[in-house]
Amino acid sequence: METHLMNASPEAFDAIRPYRDEEVREVLDRLSGDTELLNTLLRFKFPTLTDSFLAPLLRWIISRAVAKRVARIYSIRDLQLYVEAYMARMIATTTKGLTVDGLEHLERDKNYLFISNHRDIAMDPAFVNYALHVNGMDTVRIAIGDNLLKKGYVNDLMRLNKSFIVQRSVKGVRQMMAAFNLLSQYIHHSLKEEHQSIWIAQKEGRAKDGIDRTDPAIIKMFYMAEKKTGKSFADSIRDLNIVPVALSYEYDPLDVQKSHEIVQKQQEGHYAKGEFEDISSIAQGIAGFKGRVHVAFGQPLTGDFADAAxxxxxxxxxxxxxxxxxxxxxxxxxxxxxxxxxxIPSFDTNVRAAFNERLAACPEEYQAQWLVMYANPVKNYLGRIK
Incomplete structure (x- = not known):
């Protein structure tokens, strides 16, 4: 598995890369007949008929409907243009508006490594992609942990949407180092050889407590691909065109679940995540109410940085x-x-009532943590969190 940036071939990345245009039709045809995907869609569309005698017929109908809807999709761009309409509908129905700042910092002929805070598994990169796309810029390749890809159809769907795999589940120090080295090489290859921008979260896992902090280990991983070439750390980081991105949600569709998880960890020392809890979180993050959403692109990092910290x-x-x-x-x-x-600013009674109603919907035992999660961004802005 050990490869070096100078001689790595595109085939070296086959295990982690997104699908290519020439693979799209085969994957879509496979998905239209995927039993697990069809059962998932059946539970979503007809939850009371999942185990009925009608289930086989309904799965067949859903399979035909899926095949018909994707029949004219032959490339990744075709797929993303198809998804655009659903994204626009999601914004219209689950938010009170999406606003974007900072695009003036970006040049259309450059590729960037976007490092963002992480609040929602699917929607964070989706909102970044949508903001870029509607402003005439190319979409990004998305780093996604293999812990989210336990279902084959989820793996296929993510890789169709320009996602590449972060191999978090590997065991052993040597295997982990090899996986990080391959990932580092792939990021450099995407940016410099294939001229594709990258989105990656600032740390592993979402900031469930509302505190956004970048893990220096992510930065060290970026440098791994060029460390043996003799290139300095500062030059390597500068050449990556790193752009910080801040994603802000007025309300988090998973605020109660995140509060529950943190409280349970505090009380019992651990939290046992369900086998497919992440997939459920993806669905809830997409469909849940978010209030206003803001995407802010920062300025590319150009300094002479001494280290990852x-x-x-x-x-x-x-x-x-x-x-x-x-x-x-x-x-x-x-x-x-x-x-x-x-x-604090003054707010009218309707705003306060909406907030109090949302708080009241949270079980009482989690309300204190719920408030902490929403308050922490203010405390962070004020410099009260170190």
Missing amino acids: AVAGAVDEQIRRLYRLFPSNYLALDALNETGDFA
């Missing part, structure tokens, strides 16, 4: 400044009586 700090500082604070954040801080000498 310095790069992580620069990313964090931009995300801290770019993060958009909503009434939900200020009102949560107020509810915790932690405003101190900071005067």
Whole structure:
């Protein structure tokens, strides 16, 4: 598995790369007959008939419908244009609007390594992609952990959408180092050989507590591919065109689930995630109400960074400044009586009522953590979180 950037061939990345245009039809044809996918769609469309005598007929009908809908898709771009309409509908029905800042920092003929905070498994890169696409820029390749790809059809769907695999499940130090080295090489290959931008989260896993921090290990991984070439760390980082991105959600569709997880870890020392809980979270993140959503692109990192911690700090500082604070954040801080000498903005009764209604829907035993999750972005902005 050990390869080096200077002689790595495209075939070296077959295990982790997204699908190519010439593979699209074969994958779509396979998906239209995939039993697990059809059963998932059946449970979604007709939950009371999943185990009925009608289930085989309904699966056949769904299979035909899927095949018909994707019949004219022959490339990744075709697929993303097809998905665009659904994305626009999702924004219209589950948000109070999407706003975007910072595109003026980007050049259309350059490729970027976007490092963003991470709040939602699927929607974070989806909103970044949509913001780029509607402004005439190419979409990104998306880093996704193999822990999310336990179902074959999920693997196929993600790789059709320009996702590449981060092999988190490998065991042993040598295997992990080899996997990270391959990932590093693939990121460099995508940016410099195939001229494709990349999206990657600032750390493994979502920031369930509302605190956005970049893991320096991610930055070290970027440098692995060029470390043996003699290129300096500062030059390697500068050539990656790293752009911090801040994603802000007025409301998190999974706020109760995240609060529950944190409380259980605090009380019992661990949280046992269900086998397909991440897939359920993806679906809820897509369909759930988000309020207003803001995507802010920062400025490319151009400094002479001495080490990974310095790069992580620069990313964090931009995300801290770019993060958009909503009434939900200020009102949560107020509810915790932690405003101190900071005067929160005034909000009308309708805004406060909506916030209180949302809070009331959270089980009482998780409400304190729920408030902490929404208040932490304000505390981070004020420099109260180190």
